[in-house]
Amino acid sequence: METVKCMSDPYVVEINPYDLNKVPYGGTILLQLPDGLKQYSGRIVECLRKIKGDLRVVVDASPTYGACDLHLDTIEALNPDLVIHIGHNMYPRKLGFVANADKAVSKTVFIPAYSSLHIGQDMLDRLARTLLGLNARKTSILATIQHVKELPKIAEYLKTRGIEPVIPEPLFPEMERGQVLGCEYSALTTVDNIVDTHILVSGGDFHYLGALLASTKPVVKVDPYTSKITADPEARDKIIRKRYYKIMKAFDADTFGIIIGSKTGQYRPWIINALRNTLKSEGRKHIEFIIGSLTKDSLLNIDTPEIGAYIVTSCPRLPIDDFAEFHKPVLTPGEALMVLKRKLDRYLFPWF
Numbered sequence: 001m002e003t004v005k006c007m008s009d010p011y012v013v014e015i016n017p018y019d020l021n022k023v024p025y026g027g028t029i030l031l032q033l034p035d036g037l038k039q040y041s042g043r044i045v046e047c048l049r050k051i052k053g054d055l056r057v058v059v060d061a062s063p064t065y066g067a068c069d070l071h072l073d074t075i076e077a078l079n080p081d082l083v084i085h086i087g088h089n090m091y092p093r094k095l096g097f098v099a100n101a102d103k104a105v106s107k108t109v110f111i112p113a114y115s116s117l118h119i120g121q122d123m124l125d126r127l128a129r130t131l132l133g134l135n136a137r138k139t140s141i142l143a144t145i146q147h148v149k150e151l152p153k154i155a156e157y158l159k160t161r162g163i164e165p166v167i168p169e170p171l172f173p174e175m176e177r178g179q180v181l182g183c184e185y186s187a188l189t190t191v192d193n194i195v196d197t198h199i200l201v202s203g204g205d206f207h208y209l210g211a212l213l214a215s216t217k218p219v220v221k222v223d224p225y226t227s228k229i230t231a232d233p234e235a236r237d238k239i240i241r242k243r244y245y246k247i248m249k250a251f252d253a254d255t256f257g258i259i260i261g262s263k264t265g266q267y268r269p270w271i272i273n274a275l276r277n278t279l280k281s282e283g284r285k286h287i288e289f290i291i292g293s294l295t296k297d298s299l300l301n302i303d304t305p306e307i308g309a310y311i312v313t314s315c316p317r318l319p320i321d322d323f324a325e326f327h328k329p330v331l332t333p334g335e336a337l338m339v340l341k342r343k344l345d346r347y348l349f350p351w352f
């Protein structure tokens with residue numbers, strides 16, 4: 001069945017009418033969009049009504065940061081016939097899943113929103129010059145979901161400039177070729193030892209920061225929104241130094257607080273159990289906490305004098321982006337393992 005283009009600018013959003021077959025006449029759709037796309041909900045609602053006629057569409061007003069958070073409570077309360085989650089593909093199941101998320105996932109359609117911005121010739125030229133300045137002969141090319149469609153074009157151009165491109169496959173089938181998430185950089189790490197540089201097509205610094213932490217090679221950021229190419233050879237060292245400071249501060253903690261996530265894709269028993277076993281075998285104590293959204297206030301609320309450091313097993317970006325200034329070390333699972341095993345030679349991000 002042919003898809004219907006509900007939006008073409010600044011993002012391309014296409015709906016497959018087949019997906020709406022699950023919705024009976026007059027049925028209910030819950031529409032979820034990341035905060036940056038919520039302003040376009042009117043266009044999407046109108047488009048859905050054009051495709052399917054009389055429909056009740058309810059826009060989820062709560063913040064949506066990723067497909068790891070499908071708002072299970074909202075889905076259970078509204079009991080829609082279909083959830084349309086725009087802007088992300090499905091969160092890799094193997095990374096984490098709450099037990100009762102299956103019902104919500106089975107009625108959810110994930111629809112990417114591809115950016116309509118294109119990397120023009122001027123940016124391609126500047127990118128090639130930057131890479132040649134870094135003596136790159138072989139490079140990976142990566143992107144956030146919005147920009148993955150640009151990767152083949154960049155690859156073709158780099159070949160004409162004598163640079164060998166690789167668009168690597170992530171480890172998880174839910175993700176697209178060359179795609180990274182804020183907590184999932186397997187596309188980068190699987191080729192890190194065979195490339196000289198990584199290119200990341202992404203707006204803002206969130207994914208760039210993660211790529212710096214996951215990589216041992218220079219990362220060149222291509223920002224389609226500002227047309228800027230960033231290649232700071234010091235950037236990785238700066239952020240890694242800050243993280244090692246936190247790691248060292250956690251070395252003497254006797255008791256660790258383990259933060260468990262209750263959002264649909266943020267419950268990770270494989271990490272929680274490994275940490276509990278390692279803490280026990282290394283003679284450290286722990287207290288477990290479970291929460292949906294971890295904020296500074298909620299962490300202050302649960303803080304006890306015994307706890308010397310926290311390990312966040314829900315979203316591994318929280319320790320880096322939100323809790324870097326907290327008065328006690330707040331670590332990712334990878335960093336916690338470095339502390340517990342006293343192995344500092346290789347920085348582990350974000351898992352182990």
Ligand code: SF4
Pocket residue numbers: 065066067068069181182183184266314315316317
């Ligand atoms: S980085 Fe955090 S918010 Fe983003 S997908 Fe991963 S767990 Fe979810």
